[in-house]
Amino acid sequence: MSNITLNVTGMSCNHCVKSVEEAVKNAGANGQVDLAAGTVAVEYDEQKVNVDQIKAAIEDQGYDVV
Numbered sequence: 001m002s003n004i005t006l007n008v009t010g011m012s013c014n015h016c017v018k019s020v021e022e023a024v025k026n027a028g029a030n031g032q033v034d035l036a037a038g039t040v041a042v043e044y045d046e047q048k049v050n051v052d053q054i055k056a057a058i059e060d061q062g063y064d065v066v
Contacts, residue, residue, distance in 0.1 A: 004051060005041050008033075010063040019061050027057035 008020060017033040020040055024031030029044035031054075042054055055065040 001043050002046050003041065003043050004054075005039050006055065006058070007066045008038055008040055008058060008063050009066055011035055011038060016063070020058055020063060023057040023061045024054055027054050029054055 011017065011020060011033065012035075014035075017035055020033050021031050024040065024042055028049040029042050031040045031042045033040045040058070044051075044054060058065050
């Protein structure tokens with residue numbers, strides 16, 4: 001398993017947290033959002049999903065990964 005922390009802008013509430021965590025899960029990874037820091041810590045299997053796919057899943061929800 002690999003780990004990465006992504007900076008995500010546009011999150012402001014618990015709905016945002018759930019939306020981002022669900023997007024990461026649907027991409028095939030596990031994510032834990034830190035709303036105050038504007039980050040999501042992601043654990044993923046490089047054999048199943050890559051970082052670009054995870055970023056795209058988050059961006060599809062209307063948030064920006066910077």
